[in-house]
Amino acid sequence: MNYRNVLSILGIVLFAEGILLSIPLLISVIMHDDCILAFGVTALSAIVIGLALSFARKKTSDLTAKDGFIICGLSWIILSLFGALPFFISGHVSSFTDALFETVSGFTTTGSSVISDVEALTKSLLFWRSFTHWIGGMGVLVFILAVLPLSQSRTMHLMKAEVPGPKVGKLVSKLRFTAQILYAIYIVLTIVEVILLLVGGMPFFDAVVNSFATAGTGGFAIKNASIAAYNSAYVDGVITVFMILFGINFNLYYLLLMRDIKSVLKNRELHVYLGIIVLATAIIAADIYSTYSSVADALRYSSFQVASIITTTGFATADFNQWSNFSKTILVVLMFIGSCAGSTGGGIKVSRIMILIRNSMREIKRMIMPRAVMSVKIDGKPIDNDTISGAHSYLCIYLLIFCASVIILSADCFDLTTNFTSVAACLNNIGPGLSMVGPTGNYAAFSDISKIVLIFDMLAGRLEIFPILMLFNLSAWKK
Amino acid sequence: MNIVIIGQGKVGSTLTEYLINESHDITVIDINVKTIETITNTYDVMGFTGNGASYKVQVEAGVGKADLVIASTPTDEVNILCCLLAKKIGAKHTIARVRNPEYSNQLYFLRGDLGLSMIINPELDAATEMFKLISFPSALKLDAFSRGRVELAEIKIDNDSALDGQILSQLYKKYNLKILVCVVERENDVFIPGGDFVLKKGDKIYITASHAALSQFFKAIKNYQHKLKKVMIVGGGRIGYYLAGLLSASSIEVKIIEQDEKRCLELSDLLPKCTVICGDGTDQTVLNEEGLNETDAIVSLTGIDEENMVISMYAQHRGLKKVITKINRQSFVGMLNTVGLESIISPKIISANRVLGYIRAMTNSESSSLKTMYKLVDGRVEALEFEISENSEVIGIPLRDLRIKKGILIGCIIRRGQILFPGGNDTIEKYDSVIVITNNKGLTEITDIITK
Numbered sequence: 033m034n035y036r037n038v039l040s041i042l043g044i045v046l047f048a049e050g051i052l053l054s055i056p057l058l059i060s061v062i063m064h065d066d067c068i069l070a071f072g073v074t075a076l077s078a079i080v081i082g083l084a085l086s087f088a089r090k091k092t093s094d095l096t097a098k099d100g101f102i103i104c105g106l107s108w109i110i111l112s113l114f115g116a117l118p119f120f121i122s123g124h125v126s127s128f129t130d131a132l133f134e135t136v137s138g139f140t141t142t143g144s145s146v147i148s149d150v151e152a153l154t155k156s157l158l159f160w161r162s163f164t165h166w167i168g169g170m171g172v173l174v175f176i177l178a179v180l181p182l183s184q185s186r187t188m189h190l191m192k193a194e195v196p197g198p199k200v201g202k203l204v205s206k207l208r209f210t211a212q213i214l215y216a217i218y219i220v221l222t223i224v225e226v227i228l229l230l231v232g233g234m235p236f237f238d239a240v241v242n243s244f245a246t247a248g249t250g251g252f253a254i255k256n257a258s259i260a261a262y263n264s265a266y267v268d269g270v271i272t273v274f275m276i277l278f279g280i281n282f283n284l285y286y287l288l289l290m291r292d293i294k295s296v297l298k299n300r301e302l303h304v305y306l307g308i309i310v311l312a313t314a315i316i317a318a319d320i321y322s323t324y325s326s327v328a329d330a331l332r333y334s335s336f337q338v339a340s341i342i343t344t345t346g347f348a349t350a351d352f353n354q355w356s357n358f359s360k361t362i363l364v365v366l367m368f369i370g371s372c373a374g375s376t377g378g379g380i381k382v383s384r385i386m387i388l389i390r391n392s393m394r395e396i397k398r399m400i401m402p403r404a405v406m407s408v409k410i411d412g413k414p415i416d417n418d419t420i421s422g423a424h425s426y427l428c429i430y431l432l433i434f435c436a437s438v439i440i441l442s443a444d445c446f447d448l449t450t451n452f453t454s455v456a457a458c459l460n461n462i463g464p465g466l467s468m469v470g471p472t473g474n475y476a477a478f479s480d481i482s483k484i485v486l487i488f489d490m491l492a493g494r495l496e497i498f499p500i501l502m503l504f505n506l507s508a509w510k511k
Numbered sequence: 512m513n514i515v516i517i518g519q520g521k522v523g524s525t526l527t528e529y530l531i532n533e534s535h536d537i538t539v540i541d542i543n544v545k546t547i548e549t550i551t552n553t554y555d556v557m558g559f560t561g562n563g564a565s566y567k568v569q570v571e572a573g574v575g576k577a578d579l580v581i582a583s584t585p586t587d588e589v590n591i592l593c594c595l596l597a598k599k600i601g602a603k604h605t606i607a608r609v610r611n612p613e614y615s616n617q618l619y620f621l622r623g624d625l626g627l628s629m630i631i632n633p634e635l636d637a638a639t640e641m642f643k644l645i646s647f648p649s650a651l652k653l654d655a656f657s658r659g660r661v662e663l664a665e666i667k668i669d670n671d672s673a674l675d676g677q678i679l680s681q682l683y684k685k686y687n688l689k690i691l692v693c694v695v696e697r698e699n700d701v702f703i704p705g706g707d708f709v710l711k712k713g714d715k716i717y718i719t720a721s722h723a724a725l726s727q728f729f730k731a732i733k734n735y736q737h738k739l740k741k742v743m744i745v746g747g748g749r750i751g752y753y754l755a756g757l758l759s760a761s762s763i764e765v766k767i768i769e770q771d772e773k774r775c776l777e778l779s780d781l782l783p784k785c786t787v788i789c790g791d792g793t794d795q796t797v798l799n800e801e802g803l804n805e806t807d808a809i810v811s812l813t814g815i816d817e818e819n820m821v822i823s824m825y826a827q828h829r830g831l832k833k834v835i836t837k838i839n840r841q842s843f844v845g846m847l848n849t850v851g852l853e854s855i856i857s858p859k860i861i862s863a864n865r866v867l868g869y870i871r872a873m874t875n876s877e878s879s880s881l882k883t884m885y886k887l888v889d890g891r892v893e894a895l896e897f898e899i900s901e902n903s904e905v906i907g908i909p910l911r912d913l914r915i916k917k918g919i920l921i922g923c924i925i926r927r928g929q930i931l932f933p934g935g936n937d938t939i940e941k942y943d944s945v946i947v948i949t950n951n952k953g954l955t956e957i958t959d960i961i962t963k
Contacts, residue, residue, distance in 0.1 A: 097552065186552065186553060187555070188551060188552060188555065189552065202551075202557050204536070204557065205513075205536040205537050205538050205555070205556050205557035206536055206555060207555050208555075416544055
């Protein structure tokens with residue numbers, strides 16, 4: 033492994049975080065709250081250490097795929113460690129594990145919280161919490177690729193390690209422009225949402241942080257009652273639509289910009305994704321109709337909850353913990369499906385599930401006709417065997433991590449629903465689960481060991497397991 | 512510039528590597544998934560898998576918006592079809608690799624109708640390069656500017672050479688010849704020398720001069736070799752065929768050794784003046800029996816790099832005047848220099864450099880147009896020829912007043928057919944051809960040489 037290059041890129045990541053931390057620092061200064069010192073110290077140390085590390089770079093050496101994974105895994109860990117400092121130093125979160133949990137939950141766009149009274153936090157901390165969603169949504173390395181001209185040709189490995197989905201491609205031939213286009217789309221969609229929320233009468237600060245949380249499909253709310261606190265059908269509607277939009281593969285927006293509407297309309301993953309949302313909304317609406325007694329209300333709450341869970345955002349407008357077991361089960365299933373590949377959402381991803389199902393269908397057909405030759409196709413294009421076996425091994429490791437996490441969590445002696453859904457919510461980057469960790473509950477009650485396991489799950493879920501797993505592989509660290 | 516490269520074989524991938532270093536936007540198409548995967552992982556390019564000659568694939572790869580499409584698949588016909596289609600879809604320029612000798616002649620005739628901007632034939636390019644070396648054996652490498660008016664020759668300073676320890680300014684005075692040493696390669700360093708530079712044995716130097724001055728210079732330093740009369744070619748492939756044709760046309764005796772009997776028959780039909788021997792060129796007894804000792808030069812052109820190396824090393828050992836080796840894998844070249852093989856030809860590099868020169872010249876500016884470009888010393892130095900237009904900024908200013916960037920040397924000026932080695936008082940005039948030697952890469956116009 034090329035330690036100096038890895039260190040230098042980590043330095044750049046840290047430097048970028050220091051710069052980004054100056055925004056909440058500014059807010060803190062304006063609001064005169066007690067977090068000036070916390071943000072100041074963190075931002076300054078991130079910038080200084082980052083700059084120092086970034087000089088470690090050797091001129092002539094390339095990045096391998098392995099370096100890409102290691103850099104990706106380490107950057108996210110370093111980001112989270114530094115990102116947690118403001119919570120801890122300011123004293124608003126007393127234990128460092130809790131601060132780290134909150135920050136990892138932010139960067140990985142999970143939205144699980146250990147803070148029971150969110151409204152007691154200062155505005156600067158609330159901003160930073162939601163801002164981590166926005167940064168983590170599109171990815172830090174993608175951000176760095178967009179801003180800095182990293183002159184190495186092989187930086188594609190960085191992008192591949194960070195962007196979710198079974199297969200990562202570019203939009204245009206230059207990686208830097210690809211990253212810039214992705215961020216441009218991301219920024220524009222976020223601004224549109226802020227404007228629409230302002231139109232609905234939401235205060236400016238709330239509109240911005242809620243938009244950040246939606247854009248990253250994160251789900252940190254700044255009210256204890258989440259989005260329900262605004263009690264407005266308009267706000268619910270806007271956020272529902274934008275959650276769904278941010279769960280769509282960003283490549284499709286680029287195709288729309290290129291006026292290639294035909295390819296967008298023909299995209300199978302989009303069909304399946306929207307199909308699942310419509311179907312799940314209809315089923316849940318029918319099921320909860322008796323509780324809300326009006327079709328409009330049933331649709332409003334079911335569509336919001338379905339969008340929130342499938343895009344792995346995790347906002348809540350209703351306490352779905354009180355819904356029937358049938359509706360709850362459907363929501364849990366949606367947790368695992370997740371959003372589209374190449375979006376800001378988490379989960380297993382619709383396209384990966386499509387590949388797995390179609391491959392299984394092929395195997396069944398093969399049992400009937402052993403000599404038949406068939407290829408697995410998506411959008412009319414054959415999927416190569418490497419991608420298919422990649423999807424299978426992903427699912428296998430995903431399930432192993434899931435089981436192991438549930439077993440470790442069960443040592444805390446909470447009920448199975450709590451344990452099962454909290455791991456599901458963290459590994460899929462959703463946020464709230466059911467029972468004790470439902471929309472009104474939080475993760476504060478878990479032991480430190482359980483919290484560390486969940487931190488690992490959140491990182492593994494956001495980075496699609498392999499970059500984090502690679503850090504535990506000793507042979508990857510050899511030169 | 513937006514460039515699409517179809518086919519990622521030897522020439523295609525070399526071009527991708529070169530063009531990405533010149534920061535163009537590159538899209539590559541290849542039929543092989545694995546090839547595309549490797550290329551997209553290694554270089555910052557966009558990759559598409561599929562048949563490059565199909566309309567669907569070309570449209571998807573954005574050929575319509577491309578400034579240039581280069582077709583370098585293994586098949587000539589496919590390449591021509593790729594370019595025809597690309598032109599129709601809207602590509603501005605197209606370059607096709609066509610290497611079948613039966614097509615290459617008629618293609619120059621058809622070029623206009625097919626809309627091809629350029630045809631590359633790596634085998635013919637390589638053969639031409641080898642021909643130049645054989646017809647001027649004193650130099651390790653020879654390039655020409657301004658339609659042959661100025662030559663750029665590479666020579667090595669041997670242990671007992673008169674050049675060892677010479678100061679350049681004194682050297683010019685001593686021989687009173689119009690020559691200029693413009694690049695010196697010493698071990699791993701490259702210098703663009705000034706007048707006080709001292710040459711050492713083991714240096715490789717590049718000299719610009721007219722053909723006549725160059726011959727006189729070689730005679731003066733007793734490095735002149737007379738014209739070679741007998742050449743042995745091992746391997747009767749396409750390069751061998753082209754080379755034998757060129758050599759026998761300038762009445763050099765050629766003997767081709769080829770293993771395949773059928774190919775031997777073909778060659779003897781096509782090249783009536785040459786002797787074709789059917790035998791294994793890697794076998795010493797065959798080489799000796801066919802008169803290796805009486806031969807002036809050997810060119811090893813088999814399809815396997817290792818065999819070529821062994822044949823050349825054997826010939827070198829037997830003391831032939833000129834040994835030329837064809838190598839495909841670039842990583843071997845450095846190794847070959849250490850065993851004393853100096854004239855090494857790599858067809859893909861030659862073709863890639865030609866295309867690169869063409870692409871540089873496509874971006875013609877108002878002040879000058881780039882005529883020729885050569886890459887020297889593994890591409891670390893470039894030699895460029897600019898033709899100055901009427902309204903260039905540099906016209907009429909004495910060279911000492913032009914703020915010329917570091918690492919740039921004005922090699923010579925060709926004014927109305929006369930070669931001029933300029934001093935500080937000389938000026939550049941309109942319609943001059945100016946030869947610039949530089950280690951700043953990416954120069955596209957004459958104004959790039961001055962600091963702004």
